[in-house]
Amino acid sequence: MRITDLHCMRLLGPRPHGGGGKPGTFSKLLVRIDTDEGSYGLGEAENMMGVKEGIEYLRAWLIGRDPMAVRPFFSEMLYGTVPPHPRFRVYDPIRFEKTYRPSLICSPTATPTGPVIWALSGVEMALLDLAGKILNTPVYNLLGGRYRDRIRIYLDRSAPEAVDDLDAWKKMAEDSVRDGFTQLKFDIDYTASDLVEDFWNRSIPLQQMNGMVRRLKSVRQTVGQDVELCVDCHMQYNVVDAVRLAQELAFLKLMWLEDPTPISNPQACATVREKSPIAICIGEMFIAEQFRLFIDAKACDIIHPDVLFCGGLQEGRRIADYAELHYLPMAMHGNGGCLATIAAAHLAAATRNFLGLEYHFWEAQWVGRYVNREGVSLFKDGYLPLTDAPGFGVELNVEVCREHLAPGETLFSEP
Numbered sequence: 093m094r095i096t097d098l099h100c101m102r103l104l105g106p107r108p109h110g111g112g113g114k115p116g117t118f119s120k121l122l123v124r125i126d127t128d129e130g131s132y133g134l135g136e137a138e139n140m141m142g143v144k145e146g147i148e149y150l151r152a153w154l155i156g157r158d159p160m161a162v163r164p165f166f167s168e169m170l171y172g173t174v175p176p177h178p179r180f181r182v183y184d185p186i187r188f189e190k191t192y193r194p195s196l197i198c199s200p201t202a203t204p205t206g207p208v209i210w211a212l213s214g215v216e217m218a219l220l221d222l223a224g225k226i227l228n229t230p231v232y233n234l235l236g237g238r239y240r241d242r243i244r245i246y247l248d249r250s251a252p253e254a255v256d257d258l259d260a261w262k263k264m265a266e267d268s269v270r271d272g273f274t275q276l277k278f279d280i281d282y283t284a285s286d287l288v289e290d291f292w293n294r295s296i297p298l299q300q301m302n303g304m305v306r307r308l309k310s311v312r313q314t315v316g317q318d319v320e321l322c323v324d325c326h327m328q329y330n331v332v333d334a335v336r337l338a339q340e341l342a343f344l345k346l347m348w349l350e351d352p353t354p355i356s357n358p359q360a361c362a363t364v365r366e367k368s369p370i371a372i373c374i375g376e377m378f379i380a381e382q383f384r385l386f387i388d389a390k391a392c393d394i395i396h397p398d399v400l401f402c403g404g405l406q407e408g409r410r411i412a413d414y415a416e417l418h419y420l421p422m423a424m425h426g427n428g429g430c431l432a433t434i435a436a437a438h439l440a441a442a443t444r445n446f447l448g449l450e451y452h453f454w455e456a457q458w459v460g461r462y463v464n465r466e467g468v469s470l471f472k473d474g475y476l477p478l479t480d481a482p483g484f485g486v487e488l489n490v491e492v493c494r495e496h497l498a499p500g501e502t503l504f505s506e507p
């Protein structure tokens with residue numbers, strides 16, 4: 093069996109509750125990889141700078157290959173090969189014939205980040221869906237088998253738009269618990285955005301700190317003592333104020349404080365961790381090598397990879413296992429729509445040290461519907477239920493995709 097083509101299309105639609113509770117838009121790339129025997133795989137990628145171009149670049153290297161050789165393809169694209177470089181028989185889309193192409197010869201120790209690995213993350217997702225279908229088994233079985241049959245979802249609430257209205261905070265908390273979620277996350281940088289004094293200096297003045305505490309306290313009082321609450325700092329703050337923030341919020345019994353300082357310095361984060369009464373969670377944009385650096389530097393208590401950014405599910409497998417060797421739990425960042433969330437849930441199912449998987453788009457119903465799982469809803473009672481269907485068990489919802497196809501894009505349907 094050989095790969096015959098890769099299609100990519102961009103979706104675009106409304107997002108009623110974005111950062112800081114403000115309305116905005118949501119955009120995603122969907123990927124379909126075809127084979128000469130009719131099987132195909134679906135993947136999702138983040139629509140960020142250079143990712144669509146990255147997917148198109150990978151397409152040229154993918155056509156003609158064995159679809160089951162996922163890790164060798166990933167390794168070659170990300171880390172290159174060592175001499176003598178192998179040659180792969182591939183289909184040349186310009187000459188319409190099979191030809192031999194040398195493999196990439198970039199440094200075997202290179203660790204690219206950014207658009208290359210974000211594109212590769214979506215392509216790898218589609219390749220694993222395809223591999224599962226070829227082997228007639230769910231993707232979680234390719235990742236080691238499932239520990240659990242439903243995946244705990246944690247809902248990202250950011251902040252209400254009326255940020256200074258305690259009733260708005262209480263209503264947002266009440267609504268989330270009523271909808272079945274038992275783990276919630278808030279963006280501390282939006283929590284008191286009306287009280288910021290200096291946009292640049294990474295500090296949290298006392299008035300702003302007090303606003304953060306007052307508003308999150310109203311959430312804790314609303315949801316009671318048993319609901320898990322998390323706070324995201326978006327890599328914004330200096331060390332001393334991140335420590336003070338952790339101390340001020342300790343009485344709320346938070347599950348974690350996320351990305352307190354900029355991510356380029358593991359030692360700075362390690363200093364915060366050493367002094368913080370709250371567990372430190374890091375890594376939503378990290379690749380495996382960055383997790384290794386932060387774990388080795390004792391700069392985190394919880395890791396937080398995202399399958400759209402870390403290189404995909406198999407890189408997620410490596411990252412989770414490295415953390416497990418240190419008895420560190422893994423939460424999963426999730427900026428994905430329904431397909432990436434289902435894909436991430438397959439890794440979560442096969443990961444012993446899994447804690448919770450993030451979802452952002454509760455109010456944007458179309459984001460939860462551009463793929464379908466026959467007869468199974470995306471979420472039930474705050475969990476994502478898994479199925480026994482091959483691959484990710486999803487099919488494209490062509491109606492939703494057509495309705496939200498971005499300008500200039502061509503719809504691909506089922507082949």
Ligand SMILES: [Mg+2]
Pocket residue numbers: 324326350351376
């Ligand atoms: Mg975050």
